[in-house]
Amino acid sequence: MGLKAILSKLFAAWVNRDINNLRQNAVALQRQTMQQLVQQATATAFGKDHQFTNIHTYEDFKLNVPIRDYEDLRPYIDRMTHGEPDVLWPGKPAYLAKTSGTTSGVKYIPISKESMPEHIKAARNALLSYIHETGKADFVDGKMIFLQGSPVMSEKAGIATGRLSGIVAHHVPAYLQKNRLPSYEINCIDDWEQKVDAIVEETHNQDMRLISGIPPWCQMYFDRLSAKAGGKKIKDIFPNFKLFVYGGVNYEPYRSRIEESIGFGIDTIETYPASEGFIAFQDSQKDKGLLLLANSGIFYEFVPTDEFFNDHPARLSLGEVELNKNYALIMNTNAGLWGYSLGDTVKFTSLKPHKIVVTGRIKHYISAFGEHVIGEEVEHALMSVAKQEGVDVVEFTVAPQVNPVEDSLPYHEWFVEFGKAPANMVSFAQKVDAALQQKNIYYQDLITGNILRPLVVRSLQPDSFINFMRSQGKLGGQNKVPRLSNDRKIADALVNYII
Structure with a gap:
């Protein structure tokens, strides 16, 4: 073992004390974070527009700071990207992280001199937690x-x-x-x-x-x-x-x-x-849950996913969340994002400490018939059957087929690139459909009620998703294929790759 490895073990033990404080005191740390963020941004344009001087409690915060997506915040972001200081956060951003949005085109996410070190610290601590445990x-x-x-x-x-x-x-x-x-x-x-x-x-x-x-x-x-x-x-x-x-x-x-x-x-x-902040990392090889970083300059809010599109959805702080419920993740950051809907959905697997798993995207779902199937459900259905059958899945995505040309009931169409294909595709599709029905009772009701026919699997040619992403100019980097969509933009492009 080299000198770096020896020193890293000592450093990991020292850092683990801070991580233990996070594990034990996340709710209190979140309260402090909210107060610090509001105090630091009081004199900004956003702080003045939203009466930060009157915010003393989380209830005050909710009354003054609405939930927004990127487009809603864009008037402020445009001012910031044109060089105006003190718009969302004191001064100017240290960086602008450039991302590709599905609805907003190119997005510019502010990174401040306060937020940048938190990205590095979180990545470092993920490795040090591994060293300390193992x-x-x-x-x-x-x-x-x-x-x-x-x-x-x-x-x-x-x-x-x-x-x-x-x-x-x-x-x-x-x-x-x-x-x-x-x-x-x-x-x-x-x-x-x-x-x-x-x-x-x-x-x-x-x-x-x-x-x-x-x-x-x-x-x-x-x-x-x-x-x-x-x-x-x-x-x-x-x-x-x-x-x-x-x-x-x-x-x-x-x-x-x-x-x-x-x-x-x-x-x-x-x-x-995420460009908006480093949210969580896996701190144990014994647990797949990700430790939520409650002391990294981000104040989190959680909206139950079944309320997200309501006019006045519930907004919960960390101390109010429950286990195994899907929430849309809302962020308030020390780079100046306020009430920002990240678009991800999470659920808590533990409250002591607070650990999450990412379950999907709030806009990536299928509900063409009221089923509201989410990413977590399709991934579980496909991969559980693939494991049982010894099937290798390279990549996949799912979309509704509302108007099938074969004059049948509508269905969910699964586009799957296999490394090792099923011996019997019909049987495989039936088992995946049964697994999805077990995960989503609304989907089950639509199948048993003859509103939908069971899902259809389309086997794709090798490298189909690589070729598709290349055609979209999104090969590599941080680009990802959505697991499911409520429209057929991706599906219609993938039809050309069906075997």
């Missing part, structure tokens, strides 16, 4: 790779602008820089496929011990590594590779294929970063 620290003595967006920055009104992962690349601690790959030059390659090929060339003979990124794009990296090495497993290319860190999507649909590529069931750490 005692495994050897990975810090080898190479680590972070598959991410380009660190090349542009400017907007004098504010450095780029993708979140590219911004974060400028803040990697010095003690990790020598271990970190890819090199800056290769990281700056904008075309994702060229970048992956260059990363393969740079890393295939390195002592890679930690790999991090969004699972489907890591899979692409693994596939190309294996091809270069004549079909070898990743464990044979990188014999000291022991830790995979991921975020952005549910890992379960990708787990079996990634573990098959690696050659064993590797330790994993799930993280929950």
Whole structure:
């Protein structure tokens, strides 16, 4: 064990004391965070418009700060992106994180000098929690790779602008820089496929011990590594590779294929970063729940998903949430986002400490007939049956077929790219349909009431989703395929890839 690994264990034990305080006192920390945020932003344009001087309690806060999405906040954000100071947060943003919205086009998310360190601290603490719990620290003595967006920055009104992962690349601690790959030059390659090929060339003979990124794009990296090495497993290319860190999507649909590529069931750490703030990370290998970061400059609110589209939905603070209920996540941040609907849905798996799992997107659902099927349900239905049947799922998405040309009842249409296809597709689809009925009683009622026919699975050609994302200009980086949609924009494009 090298010096870095020894020191990291000592550091992990020290940091764990702070994390224990978070585990034990999250509700109190959230109250303090709300008060601090309001106090710091009182003199901003937003604070003046929303009478921050009159906010003393959470009830006051709810009365003065409405829930908004990006479009609702856009008048303030536009002022900020044109260089006006003190709009949403004191001063000007340190960065603007550029993201692609499905309804808003390009979005610019402010990152302040106060919020940027919290992104780095959370990522660091996720690794230190792993070291403290498992005692495994050897990975810090080898190479680590972070598959991410380009660190090349542009400017907007004098504010450095780029993708979140590219911004974060400028803040990697010095003690990790020598271990970190890819090199800056290769990281700056904008075309994702060229970048992956260059990363393969740079890393295939390195002592890679930690790999991090969004699972489907890591899979692409693994596939190309294996091809270069004549079909070898990743464990044979990188014999000291022991830790995979991921975020952005549910890992379960990708787990079996990634573990098959690696050659064993590797330790994993799930993280929950967003341009708007680093929200949670997995702090234990014994628990898939993610520890909510209640002391990182974000005040959270939670709206029950079945009320979200009401005129006056319930808004709950951390101390009011319940276990196993789906909530839309609302953020108030030390970068100036107020009552901001992130679009994600979560549920709590533990209240002591407060741990969550991400269950989907508030706008990614199917309810063409009142069923309100969500991402968590379709993922469970497909992957539970795939596991039983020994089927390998590469990627999938689901959409309603409201007007079938075959003159039958409407149905849910599943577009699935298989690594290993079912022996009997009809039987497989029937089992997935039964699993979905068990998860969603409204869907079950529509099937048994002959309003819908059972779902239909469309098997897609190899690399269909990669080709689709390439056609949309969204290959790689932080881009993800929505698991389900209430319209057929994605489905109609995927029809061309059906086998």
